[in-house]
Amino acid sequence: MNKIVIISEGDANNPKTWSNIPYFLMKSLENDGNKVYTIDVGPNKYINYFFNKIIYPFIQLIDGKDSEYKFNRTVIYDKYCKYKIRKSLKKIGDIDVTISTSYSFAPVIHKNYKIILLCDWTFEYHIENYKKREPTNLELKAIRRQEEIINSANVVISLFPNIAKIMNQKYANVKYIGNVINIDDNLKINLDYKYNSNSILFIGGKRYVEGAKTLIKSVQYLNEEKHMNLNLNIIGLNENDLNINKKDYINYYGYLNKINGSDHDIYYKLIINAKICINTTPIWAGFSSIIEAMFLYTPIITSKYESFENTFGKKFDSNFYSDNNYITLSEKIMMIVNLNKSLYFDLCKEMKNMVSDMTWSQYVKRLENEFK
Structure with a gap:
């Protein structure tokens, strides 16, 4: 000890x-x-x-x-x-x-x-x-x-x-010595539910407003021009943080404390039920929340920044990087939404595999080696 x-x-x-x-x-x-x-x-x-x-x-x-x-x-x-x-x-x-x-x-x-x-x-x-x-x-x-x-x-x-x-x-x-995900890893995932979901998820506070606005514009374009009937859930921001006209398909949850019982349940339910988790804020795109979503079998779209690239290297498919541009992002969203069930399941499992060794129990073992 x-x-x-x-x-x-x-x-x-x-x-x-x-x-x-x-x-x-x-x-x-x-x-x-x-x-x-x-x-x-x-x-x-x-x-x-x-x-x-x-x-x-x-x-x-x-x-x-x-x-x-x-x-x-x-x-x-x-x-x-x-x-x-x-x-x-x-x-x-x-x-x-x-x-x-x-x-x-x-x-x-x-x-x-x-x-x-x-x-x-x-x-x-x-x-x-x-x-x-x-x-x-x-x-x-x-x-x-x-x-x-x-x-x-x-x-x-x-x-x-x-x-x-x-x-x-x-x-x-x-x-x-690796990265680590702050997560309850006993959560149960239903890939059939995720596949049939129309929910897009954004997680990020005020420093990520730029990415949130682009995603809102993409979902608006896909719903109103492509008739895709997507639902956008936003964690970490309130409606008044974005100064955007109210839309029935956008839900704002503000800050959710993952340790608090009710907030915990809402937070993880939103990730588990999400078809895709997206943050394309330039330079830094909410690394912790993105890898948390990956751990819970959720496909992601993120901006291409050095820390993410260096962490995952060629394991991460470059098709899921996106500029913070609503047209480019809309194309990436359609690419995932239009996958058949088998390919979508494979993508979910691929996301999980890339971060499967990032649990706290494994990280602490590596950290304890540094005590010697």
Whole structure:
């Protein structure tokens, strides 16, 4: 049995923290016989609010209007994390491993336990690849602090192979051990029902509005011009997020908490009953929800972005990539909807096979190898 401390920005016991990852990580390690403690280094909500609402606008005047130097990137927050971690570890006592679910906080180097960082990408990668610009002066200071933390860790793990490859050009201790799906894998799937379904599913919050609007336009085109009678279910957005005229065939569910009983049932019922799950938002298209749909035998259409391509390689049929263009997307939707039952079943099984090893129980086994 290992004594493990999970450090997260937010309570690991709360499933809402960082896309459920700290929660599922904690539960899976416990289920495998480990003793798990948690440290929440989330900032004080009043200080965080004051900084981001009052001070941050002045920082934008100095550092640039696009600056992302919010409270959790400051040296104040860095010092707070170090203090909170040091104090909490002293209270917990002897341990074997710490796992930080960020590259921005970790304990200081210690000979008696191993320090592991588990995250998706660095702040530097975010700025250069998603913001498409050079870091500002203050952002650069936050990047330097992150670099110190990464260099001090025993093992650094990225959830994406292309990110690990990029990080390995700069750091000596980065690994990719696979990805993982936050899912209840005991759900029953009826492929006959999926085949006969007319439901298209979109999952994504406000950062994916661009993809949602394109999909709405595609479904509208297919229903009104091609008479396909499709039903579109949208999880993560409300009608007022999109500013689109009400349509009887579009259902908005807003945010659904997968751990909550009724929300859980609605969320998974929508995936299980969906004919296709679609998100074609450029650059990043809801990776976690897309692979979750795949795990539940649901064909997907997604945008072509590096992390997805590098995760699945040639296993993923390029026919199911789509530009964020409603005409192209409509053609892809028709291609799947018009498959006969045998070919549709094969496609569903192919989706499942591509992600079948991404369960938390399997991921934790690979992670535990890094404790040695």
